[in-house]
Amino acid sequence: MRTYFLNRLLQSLLLLLVILTVNFFLFRVMPGDPVRLLFHDPRITAEQQERLSRLFGLDKPLIVQYGYYLVNTLRGDLGMSFFYREPVAPIIFKRLANTIILLLPSVCLSILIGGFLGSISAWKRGTKLDAAIFSSSLLFWSTPLFWLGLAIILLFIGIWPISGMKTAGADYPNLLAQVKDLLSHMVLPLITETLVLQAQYTMIMRSSLLDVLTEDYIVTARSRGFAEKTVLRKYAVPNAMLPMITLIAINMGLLVAGAIQVETVFSWPGVGRLMYDSIIQRDYPLLQGAFLIVAISVIVANLIADLVYGYLDPRVRIGGAKH
Amino acid sequence: MLLKIRALPLISGVILLTLLVAACGPTATPVPATEAPTTAPAPPTEAPTAAPAPATEAPESEAGGTLRVGWTQEPDTLNPLVYETVQAGLIFREGLYETLVGVSTELEPEPLLAQSWEMEEEGRKWTLHLVEDAVWHDGEPFTAADVKFTIDYIKEYELPGLLSYVEAIKSVEAPDDYTVVIHYETPLATTLYDLQSVWIVPKHIWEGISGEEKGPLTFPNPNPIGTGPFKLVRWEKQQEFVLEANEDYWQGRPNLDRVVFEYFSNMGTMLLSLKEGTIDVIPWEIPPTAVDELKENPDIEVAMQPNLYYRWINFNVSGGGNPALTVKEVRQAINHAIDRQFLVDLIHQGYAYPGVQIIQKASSLWFNDQLEPYEFDLDLARSLLSEAGFEDSDGDGIRENEEGTELAFTLLIINRWPEEVNAAEQIKSWWKEIGVDLTLQPSDAGTILGQTVPLAHDMYLWGFSGNPDPTFSLNIMLERQIGMWNGSGYANPAYDELFDTQKETMDQEERQRIIYEMQEIVHEDAPHAILYYMNAIGAYRSDRFTGFVPMPTGIMSQLNAHSLRVVQQVQ
Numbered sequence: 001m002r003t004y005f006l007n008r009l010l011q012s013l014l015l016l017l018v019i020l021t022v023n024f025f026l027f028r029v030m031p032g033d034p035v036r037l038l039f040h041d042p043r044i045t046a047e048q049q050e051r052l053s054r055l056f057g058l059d060k061p062l063i064v065q066y067g068y069y070l071v072n073t074l075r076g077d078l079g080m081s082f083f084y085r086e087p088v089a090p091i092i093f094k095r096l097a098n099t100i101i102l103l104l105p106s107v108c109l110s111i112l113i114g115g116f117l118g119s120i121s122a123w124k125r126g127t128k129l130d131a132a133i134f135s136s137s138l139l140f141w142s143t144p145l146f147w148l149g150l151a152i153i154l155l156f157i158g159i160w161p162i163s164g165m166k167t168a169g170a171d172y173p174n175l176l177a178q179v180k181d182l183l184s185h186m187v188l189p190l191i192t193e194t195l196v197l198q199a200q201y202t203m204i205m206r207s208s209l210l211d212v213l214t215e216d217y218i219v220t221a222r223s224r225g226f227a228e229k230t231v232l233r234k235y236a237v238p239n240a241m242l243p244m245i246t247l248i249a250i251n252m253g254l255l256v257a258g259a260i261q262v263e264t265v266f267s268w269p270g271v272g273r274l275m276y277d278s279i280i281q282r283d284y285p286l287l288q289g290a291f292l293i294v295a296i297s298v299i300v301a302n303l304i305a306d307l308v309y310g311y312l313d314p315r316v317r318i319g320g321a322k323h
Numbered sequence: 324m325l326l327k328i329r330a331l332p333l334i335s336g337v338i339l340l341t342l343l344v345a346a347c348g349p350t351a352t353p354v355p356a357t358e359a360p361t362t363a364p365a366p367p368t369e370a371p372t373a374a375p376a377p378a379t380e381a382p383e384s385e386a387g388g389t390l391r392v393g394w395t396q397e398p399d400t401l402n403p404l405v406y407e408t409v410q411a412g413l414i415f416r417e418g419l420y421e422t423l424v425g426v427s428t429e430l431e432p433e434p435l436l437a438q439s440w441e442m443e444e445e446g447r448k449w450t451l452h453l454v455e456d457a458v459w460h461d462g463e464p465f466t467a468a469d470v471k472f473t474i475d476y477i478k479e480y481e482l483p484g485l486l487s488y489v490e491a492i493k494s495v496e497a498p499d500d501y502t503v504v505i506h507y508e509t510p511l512a513t514t515l516y517d518l519q520s521v522w523i524v525p526k527h528i529w530e531g532i533s534g535e536e537k538g539p540l541t542f543p544n545p546n547p548i549g550t551g552p553f554k555l556v557r558w559e560k561q562q563e564f565v566l567e568a569n570e571d572y573w574q575g576r577p578n579l580d581r582v583v584f585e586y587f588s589n590m591g592t593m594l595l596s597l598k599e600g601t602i603d604v605i606p607w608e609i610p611p612t613a614v615d616e617l618k619e620n621p622d623i624e625v626a627m628q629p630n631l632y633y634r635w636i637n638f639n640v641s642g643g644g645n646p647a648l649t650v651k652e653v654r655q656a657i658n659h660a661i662d663r664q665f666l667v668d669l670i671h672q673g674y675a676y677p678g679v680q681i682i683q684k685a686s687s688l689w690f691n692d693q694l695e696p697y698e699f700d701l702d703l704a705r706s707l708l709s710e711a712g713f714e715d716s717d718g719d720g721i722r723e724n725e726e727g728t729e730l731a732f733t734l735l736i737i738n739r740w741p742e743e744v745n746a747a748e749q750i751k752s753w754w755k756e757i758g759v760d761l762t763l764q765p766s767d768a769g770t771i772l773g774q775t776v777p778l779a780h781d782m783y784l785w786g787f788s789g790n791p792d793p794t795f796s797l798n799i800m801l802e803r804q805i806g807m808w809n810g811s812g813y814a815n816p817a818y819d820e821l822f823d824t825q826k827e828t829m830d831q832e833e834r835q836r837i838i839y840e841m842q843e844i845v846h847e848d849a850p851h852a853i854l855y856y857m858n859a860i861g862a863y864r865s866d867r868f869t870g871f872v873p874m875p876t877g878i879m880s881q882l883n884a885h886s887l888r889v890v891q892q893v894q
């Protein structure tokens with residue numbers, strides 16, 4: 001197990017280095033000079049532009065900038081935002097936390113609902129129940145998230161807050177009031193995100209379980225006289241969960257970037273929206289930092305998924321041979 | 324292994340439960356500041372249950388309350404010496420800081436921190452008398468030393484945003500606490516206007532901000548100390564921006580207790596929030612398409628003010644793009660082939676004005692209203708093109724001249740303005756009728772500037788925001804601005820000479836005459852097509868608040884220092 005873990009860790013670190021490099025060079029290649037875009041006064045002289053270039057380190061040769069970038073990143077210094085003129089790292093971490101606050105419950109709920117509905121659908125395959133679950137999942141999966149969000153806003157306006165993470169300008173007498181305010185702001189975005197996400201997981205679980213139900217050991221279990229529910233609970237579902245874990249881990253990366261939709265509809269101050277704004281503003285350091293953090297999150301998520309998978313499925317650890 | 328699967332339902336169940344509990348509780352109402360006056364403000368989150376007061380009764384106003392403002396773009400920084408966004412400008416102007424000279428509702432200079440002034444030596448010496456009871460937010464008194472410090476400081480660090488307003492100043496003296504003397508090498512006609520833009524900062528704080536690394540260029544100024552009517556409570560980026568009343572403000576405490584700016588990621592939910600009542604005012608971002616619906620709402624008042632902003636198509640007359648654009652008749656012809664009023668009606672629901680020249684219509688003193696706009700006349704356009712030697716000899720629908728130069732242009736346009744992309748499609752169809760081919764190339768601002776600054780483009784559609792003083796708008800046509808902010812390559816020595824003359828002409832009437840002449844010259848040469856002068860469209864809950872002061876650029880803006888001080892609740 002330990003070699004497996006070390007192996008995966010090493011791979012992840014290598015991947016990280018590659019991402020750092022691609023990250024850096026990608027933004028330098030984009031057209032549009034950031035200094036010019038930033039300072040709009042018609043009377044800014046060539047000297048002043050040079051000064052500002054120097055201040056932000058944009059005048060040095062590319063390879064030198066790259067070197068600085070690597071060293072600084074390892075020290076945790078992700079540079080200074082062009083737009084806000086403040087350190088990048090704290091901005092990103094705060095926004096990432098906001099995104100996670102919304103996405104984590106959403107993912108958990110979606111896994112639960114999706115796993116449950118998918119199981120029923122597969123178990124009762126061919127019935128009207130299956131058809132209902134299957135088609136509604138397709139419906140929610142294919143609905144654009146921002147459209148669904150707007151529809152939900154129109155339905156529930158006045159009942160729950162439709163924008164933001166907190167009531168603007170509010171001062172809280174205690175922590176409980178603050179938490180309550182946060183939770184009430186979470187309701188609508190959470191419903192929206194979960195509706196779309198659970199549909200995906202339902203479909204994944206359904207097909208995964210259908211696959212498992214054709215396996216030999218299921219036939220064996222049935223022929224040994226176990227009740228159908230026991231077969232499902234002890235043999236089928238646990239094995240069906242394995243591909244689901246992998247797929248969810250792969251999904252993680254898309255999730256954070258895709259959060260931009262729900263963050264835009266509900267004005268949720270998350271990292272997806274931050275990335276979009278930095279693109280428009282050509283805020284290189286901020287964008288770079290955000291991409292990096294997201295990439296790290298994805299690598300970590302996949303690493304965890306691999307380890308969990310390795311723990312759950314002995315075949316992966318030992319190296320493929322079927323018992 | 325099964326334990327792991329069971330943990331999920333548990334977590335999810337807890338989440339669901341807490342959500343239900345939270346959702347059933349009341350939504351938090353913004354708690355007013357603890358220094359609230361004795362009158363209790365009305366709770367803002369509930370929709371008004373009473374019918375609005377009938378028009379014949381004057382609404383009773385009341386001190387206190389929290390005004391909630393919606394915006395979709397935030398300030399970039401709290402540092403008034405290096406900021407770039409108009410949102411930051413709004414915060415400084417309406418609340419935190421003040422300038423020596425104020426902006427009147429007609430955009431003219433008026434007393435503010437400088438209560439009176441005398442001009443001597445034909446403009447080379449200005450003596451300003453300062454207000455004597457102004458204090459900084461931390462209690463220190465405002466004196467002439469702060470003014471001298473601010474101007475010297477901007478010059479010392481060559482701070483890009485404000486340098487242009489003070490670089491002509493030779494020296495500043497503070498002979499006593501409330502007198503400032505400014506010396507110029509040569510007289511400057513824009514002195515009072517320039518001083519409208521220089522935010523005065525406290526010496527006792529900023530003298531400690533020094534050096535290149537830790538100096539003003541990178542100083543975020545998280546606890547701004549100004550002389551303005553409001554103080555900063557907190558700023559949670561892209562969430563909330565909270566101001567509170569300055570009790571010791573020298574013109575008297577504002578009526579409001581607090582102003583809260585709420586950030587929205589999209590216009591739709593912001594408009595919904597205004598209608599529903601979770602915010603009270605949207606100062607200027609309302610799109611023309613939303614106006615009619617808002618007007619029908621009895622609780623909402625739409626406030627439309629002319630803006631110093633226009634949209635235009637700038638041609639590359641330097642020859643770096645299509646050489647046909649170096650021919651004046653070609654440019655005039657395509658100007659005649661744009662029906663501006665039609666575009667105003669189609670794209671902006673009629674809530675804009677057809678554009679004429681580079682000084683905005685809202686700038687009432689300086690706008691040359693005697694210029695004849697380019698009338699929409701396709702026949703005239705065709706004859707102008709023929710005169711210039713462009714005919715469609717090969718029958719492909721595009722005119723060319725004897726050297727083979729075709730009238731085929733590429734228009735760079737910002738893709739974040741879908742309404743202008745529509746306008747451009749319309750223009751394309753008009754130009755087709757006169758034998759000009761137009762290709763649209765939507766892109767983003769950075770990419771566009773990458774082409775226009777080195778003058779490698781044909782034409783681009785852009786926006787421009789002016790100042791009360793016309794120098795800023797006239798600047799962009801100067802030859803010396805090529806490579807910087809002259810995006811057309813226009814170079815006319817006569818124009819440049821007039822520009823330098825008007826800068827030193829202290830007599831207002833004479834200066835106006837010169838500026839009128841400059842507009843005539845440029846209008847005739849037509850290095851661009853000004854499309855429309857836009858309006859700043861705002862809306863507010865008239866059932867809750869009253870007293871907004873309308874002026875060009877909006878009921879709240881980076882030039883309007885009047886509104887927030889006097890806005891008050893309706894009872």
